[in-house]
Amino acid sequence: MNGISPMSDQNKNELIERLRDKSQWVWEQTLKIHRRSPETRVASSLSPIEIFVVLYYGGLLKQDPTEPLWPGRDRCVISKGHGSLCMYPVLADLGFFSMSELEKVCEAGSFLGGIPDPVIPGYETVNGSLGHGVGVASGMALALKRRRQEQHVYVVTGDGELHEGSNWEAFMFAAQHELNNLTVIVDNNQISMLGPTDTIVSHRDLGKKLEAFGWETMTVHDGHNVSELYETLSSSRVRGSPLMIIANTKKGHRVPGLENADLSHVTAIKPELIDELLGELT
Amino acid sequence: MSAELKPRAMRDTFLQSLHALMADDPEIFFVSGDFGSPVLDQIRSDYPDRFLNVGIAEQNLINVTAGLALEGFTVFAYAIAPFLTMRCFEQIRVSLGLLSEVRPMNVNLVGVGAGYSYVVSGPTHQCYEDITLMRSLPNMRVISVSDQVLAATMPVVASQCLGPKYFRLDAQVLPVIYEGELETVSDGFHYHRKGKDACLLATGYMVHTAKTVAELLAKEGIEVGVVDIFDLSNFDTKKFNLTLSTYNNIVTMEEGFSGRGGLDSLMFDYLRRSGIEINLLNIGVEGGYRFEIGAREVLHEQVGIGVQAVVRKVKKLLEK
Numbered sequence: 001m002n003g004i005s006p007m008s009d010q011n012k013n014e015l016i017e018r019l020r021d022k023s024q025w026v027w028e029q030t031l032k033i034h035r036r037s038p039e040t041r042v043a044s045s046l047s048p049i050e051i052f053v054v055l056y057y058g059g060l061l062k063q064d065p066t067e068p069l070w071p072g073r074d075r076c077v078i079s080k081g082h083g084s085l086c087m088y089p090v091l092a093d094l095g096f097f098s099m100s101e102l103e104k105v106c107e108a109g110s111f112l113g114g115i116p117d118p119v120i121p122g123y124e125t126v127n128g129s130l131g132h133g134v135g136v137a138s139g140m141a142l143a144l145k146r147r148r149q150e151q152h153v154y155v156v157t158g159d160g161e162l163h164e165g166s167n168w169e170a171f172m173f174a175a176q177h178e179l180n181n182l183t184v185i186v187d188n189n190q191i192s193m194l195g196p197t198d199t200i201v202s203h204r205d206l207g208k209k210l211e212a213f214g215w216e217t218m219t220v221h222d223g224h225n226v227s228e229l230y231e232t233l234s235s236s237r238v239r240g241s242p243l244m245i246i247a248n249t250k251k252g253h254r255v256p257g258l259e260n261a262d263l264s265h266v267t268a269i270k271p272e273l274i275d276e277l278l279g280e281l282t
Numbered sequence: 283m284s285a286e287l288k289p290r291a292m293r294d295t296f297l298q299s300l301h302a303l304m305a306d307d308p309e310i311f312f313v314s315g316d317f318g319s320p321v322l323d324q325i326r327s328d329y330p331d332r333f334l335n336v337g338i339a340e341q342n343l344i345n346v347t348a349g350l351a352l353e354g355f356t357v358f359a360y361a362i363a364p365f366l367t368m369r370c371f372e373q374i375r376v377s378l379g380l381l382s383e384v385r386p387m388n389v390n391l392v393g394v395g396a397g398y399s400y401v402v403s404g405p406t407h408q409c410y411e412d413i414t415l416m417r418s419l420p421n422m423r424v425i426s427v428s429d430q431v432l433a434a435t436m437p438v439v440a441s442q443c444l445g446p447k448y449f450r451l452d453a454q455v456l457p458v459i460y461e462g463e464l465e466t467v468s469d470g471f472h473y474h475r476k477g478k479d480a481c482l483l484a485t486g487y488m489v490h491t492a493k494t495v496a497e498l499l500a501k502e503g504i505e506v507g508v509v510d511i512f513d514l515s516n517f518d519t520k521k522f523n524l525t526l527s528t529y530n531n532i533v534t535m536e537e538g539f540s541g542r543g544g545l546d547s548l549m550f551d552y553l554r555r556s557g558i559e560i561n562l563l564n565i566g567v568e569g570g571y572r573f574e575i576g577a578r579e580v581l582h583e584q585v586g587i588g589v590q591a592v593v594r595k596v597k598k599l600l601e602k
Contacts, residue, residue, distance in 0.1 A: 069385075118384040124352070126384075129376045135342045136377055139349015143311075146331055147353070166373065169342035 015058065019226040022093075023053045027254065028278055029089035029102065035274045037106035040114050043252035043264035044083030047223070048156060048187040051247055054229045055154065055185075056090050062151070065095035068121040074151050075140050077124050079133020080158040080187060082115040087122070096122040131164025133157055134184055138174045141182040141242075155184045160192030163201055174242040175214030182242040185233075188223065189251035195262040207246055216243045223247030287458045292433035292451040293394050297321035300358060300437040304329050307441060311350050315343045315361030317394070322360075340365050344373035351387035356441055362400075363393030363450060367412040378446040379419045390440040391416075391448045396426065396486050397537025399453035401578050405571045409450075413485075413514065413536065414543035416448040423447040423515040428489040431460035432512060435467050452487055454578070459489065459510075470517030473525050477507030479600055480531035485511050485545050487578075488535040488565075488587065495592045506533075506596065514548060523556065531561040533596055537587060540566030563599045565592055 007015070026049050034042040055061045055076065064070040078084045085105075092099045097111075097120070104110035111119050115128040125136050133155045141153040161167070174182055186206070190197050197203065207217040216239055220232050232245055252258030255269055255277065298321050304310045305328075312325055313334045326333040332355075336343045340361060347359040359366065367374070378389050393412065400407035416424045423445060427433045436449055459474070466472045474489070475496050482492035489510040496506045509525060511517060526532060532553075536545040546564035553560060568586040582588035586595075 118381060125348075126376050126380045129372060132345055132373065132377055135345025135373075136349040136352070138342075139346035139351075140353055141349070142334070142346065143350045143353030143355060166341040166345065169336075169339040170345065173336055173339070173342055173346065 016227045016230060019050075019053055019057055019230065022057050023050050023224075023226060025093075026053055026086050026089050030086040031255075031269070031274050031278060033085060033088060033102060033105050034269060035271055036103070037114070038268045038271075039106060040085055041082045041265060042085065042269060043255075043258050043261075043267060044080065044158065044189065045085040046253040046255065046258075047189040047249035047251050048080065048083065049086045049253070050224050050226050050229055051156060051185055051187060051249075052084070052087055052090055054226055054233055055156075056094060058230050058234065060233055061154065063094070063122075065091075065122070068096060072151065075124055075137065075153040077133045077137040077140070077153065077155045078116065079125075079127055079130070079155055080161060081127045081130055083158055083187070084116055084127070084156070087116065088112055091120070091122040094122075096120075130158070130161040131166045134167045134174070135170040137182060137184075138170045138177075138179060141174070141179040142177055144181055145177075145179065151181070153182050155182070157184060157186055158192075159186050159188045159190055159203060159206070160197050162186070162203060162206070163192070163197075171210065171213045171215065178240060179242045180239045184242070184244045186244060186246045187249050188246050189249045191251045191260070191262065191264060193265045207244070210244045214241055216241045218243065218245045220245060220247040223249035224253060287431070289455045289458060290430050291319070291453070291455050292427055292430050293319045293392075293453075294321045295430040295434040296392065296436055296449070296451060297325060299434045301325050301328070303437050303441055304332065307356070308332075309354060309356050310441065311355040311357045313343060313347050313350070313357060313359045315340050315359070315366065317361045340370040341373050344370045345377050347389055348373075348377035348381060348387070351389045352381075352385055356388040356390075358390045358392055358437075358440070360392045360394075362407060363395040363412055364407060364409040366391055366393040367409070367415055367448065371415060374422075374446070375419060379421055382421060382444075382446055386444050387446075388441070388444050389446045391446070392451065393448065394451045395453045396450045397452070398578050398581050399487065401454075401581070402575055404573055404575070410538045410567050411542070412448070412450060413538050413545065414547075417514060417548065418543065419446070421445055423513070424450070425513050425515075426450040426485040427452070427512055428484075428486055428510050429456055429459045431458060431464065432467070435464055439467065450486060456487065456490060459493065468518070469521055470513030471509055471511040471522055471525075473507070473509050475506075475508040477505040478528070479505050480533055480596060481507040481509060481526060481529040482533050482535055482592075482596075483509045483511055483545075483549060484535035485514065487537050491582070491587070491589055491592060492535055494589050495596065498589065498593055499596065504597070504600065511545070514545065519556070523558065526558065526560065529560065531563070531599055533563045533565060533592075533599065535565045535587065535592065537582075538566055540564060540568050540586075542566075561599065563595060565595055
């Protein structure tokens with residue numbers, strides 16, 4: 001069992017408070033990165049912030065920043081390409097690399113590009129091309145099971161990315177092999193590059209589809225609510241099937257004009273607005 | 283020795299060697315894209331924990347292979363060649379090619395059905411573009427096998443070298459052309475027959491054609507050499523250049539589209555970079571896709587790579 005030890009109410013309240021603070025800090029840092037490097041796609045990096053914060057700061061993911069490929073780590077396959085820039089401050093803060101690297105995103109010589117690559121300590125796979133994460137993670141999960149290792153494999157994917165058929169090959173595969181050490185978290189912001197996914201190719205009821213495929217599913221109604229995310233993610237991992245957690249989020253979260261805007265994916269935030277947003281907070 | 287060998291499919295001798303290796307190496311994992319062989323049945327019954335059939339799903343075949351390799355397994359991914367190399371090309375590029383630059387992995391694509399070897403199945407199952415595609419990936423080692431003896435040596439090569447590799451196997455049972463121990467495997471090529479007028483530089487099935495052509499031309503007093511180049515990414519250039527040095531004419535022969543980046547392009551680039559000035563004739567599949575059904579030899583004549591076509595082209599080259 002790789003579950004979470006029971007926690008007193010007070011400890012849990014303190015943890016939730018800390019997760020809220022971290023989420024706020026990561027949101028600010030992500031905007032600062034975008035302020036320095038406006039070529040970054042920021043909207044899709046604002047929707048999964050709380051998901052990553054709860055995973056990495058909530059004690060759910062066993063990792064060792066001093067040894068990113070430590071064999072005893074839980075694997076986190078971040079599949080959503082440039083929609084995970086918010087991981088840069090998280091990884092720097094945890095000690096995977098120096099905080100000063102955050103000043104150099106997209107600069108010549110930096111290993112922190114507009115799209116994260118596995119040259120970055122803490123990244124497991126190549127993510128810039130969408131739809132690879134679930135399949136590669138399924139192979140990792142199967143290997144761990146065959147070796148009778150207890151580490152868990154998480155995937156964080158966008159919902160637009162699920163248009164790629166390779167995901168669905170992997171969904172069938174993971175269920176067939178009862179990969180109960182695999183959890184796919186969908187950053188369900190419901191907008192891809194050219195608009196709402198429902199108007200492009202609708203997933204309709206994603207959860208029902210996955211259940212029909214043989215997966216267990218859970219829904220986080222507000223994927224920006226760290227308390228709800230924590231409760232869901234920390235519930236027992238002991239299951240018979242792979243698990244999909246659909247976290248409903250908002251693309252461009254908390255940025256006026258960007259939040260839930262159809263074309264937010266390709267919209268840069270004006271520097272003055274970022275200054276104003278960050279200034280309001282100080 | 284070769285006379286004593288029962289002709290077998292390349293995949294069976296390859297898999298038999300692999301089966302033996304799996305007994306000693308618990309890190310070898312086999313993944314099939316719902317594609318079999320009698321020998322494969324032995325692998326899946328003897329090593330069920332290291333066998334997997336992903337079904338008819340090549341994209342997932344490659345991504346699962348990558349995941350297994352990231353966890354330290356030496357993985358063999360096995361399917362019909364055109365589907366293995368083309369349906370999932372981007373998975374190969376991203377999850378094997380790109381990723382293995384950062385995370386060392388040992389992954390081996392084993393494709394069955396080189397060239398026209400699925401004779402009656404038509405162009406979906408035939409494979410004339412795979413060498414071009416696989417060699418376009420800078421870290422993919424491409425090995426094009428010509429007979430069952432050579433095929434049997436390949437699992438050891440695969441298990442000993444990191445990185446992504448593609449093994450191109452024929453689907454038909456072909457005559458044995460290698461005898462005894464193969465000391466030249468590490469050279470990446472084998473000098474089968476010496477000649478003086480021209481050297482036929484062939485790969486895969488075309489080595490068989492080249493041998494026949496050499497015999498026919500010898501009857502007319504034309505002496506052509508035959509080289510089997512099987513490791514298209516890693517041959518011993520010193521020995522190779524020495525072999526070519528006695529010739530004024532080279533003829534590349536491949537069961538793939540002509541002028542589309544296959545063996546012809548490889549040799550053209552290689553000779554130019556090496557500063558070797560020599561007449562070069564490229565023989566490959568001419569024209570586009572075709573749907574004719576017929577014996578492999580007949581199809582080969584239609585597209586300009588059959589024995590008679592090669593004889594004509596070589597004679598014309600030497601007349602100049």
